[in-house]
């Protein structure tokens with residue numbers, strides 16, 4: 255379902271800084287989208303409290319996920335790629351009505367707005383990466399009893415869910431993300447392309463894995479499934495997923 259939603263919502267235009275500035279100056283924050291219904295923030299886990307102005311700290315040391323993900327990969331991924339999305343967003347939003355909005359609000363307001371494609375892409379990538387770092391844990395974690403029961407109802411076991419998450423994430427063509435979400439009360443595994451994020455389709459994210467090549471290429475080269483199997487089996491943060499599940 256999500257893939258069809260995302261394909262319909264694929265952003266096709268890229269605005270220059272100047273055109274984005276003009277677009278934002280005309281954009282009354284909070285207004286209803288001109289094309290179709292806007293997604294809501296009802297499924298967004300706002301606990302992260304992410305400001306569009308500040309790159310949040312990495313929740314662990316750069317070498318904490320070794321040997322699954324090297325300190326070099328995490329250092330470049332967080333310090334260069336993730337930081338760049340925030341830096342780009344600052345430039346795009348400077349002097350616009352969205353400058354003081356939350357990152358989640360910026361994502362919702364810019365989604366499916368062709369003239370705001372750069373804003374959406376950088377804001378959503380900033381948010382997705384915040385979610386990704388928190389979706390991983392150096393320590394072994396376990397789901398809450400409530401989430402464990404939901405996993406067993408839907409997938410049979412946590413191993414079966416992990417297998418589905420790896421398969422779905424590995425099958426993303428090109429850059430994107432694999433997600434465990436809640437879709438209208440049911441757990442589901444979905445994938446999104448490029449910067450797309452599930453909450454714009456009213457799916458509540460519980461966990462994500464990054465399948466952009468920058469997430470794994472230094473360590474695994476073209477072996478994306480190996481990166482996924484190792485990461486999903488060793489480092490998913492089930493405590494984070496459980497907390498998210500409580501808020502759905």
Ligand SMILES: [Fe+2]
Nearest residue numbers: 464466468469
């Ligand atoms: Fe990434």
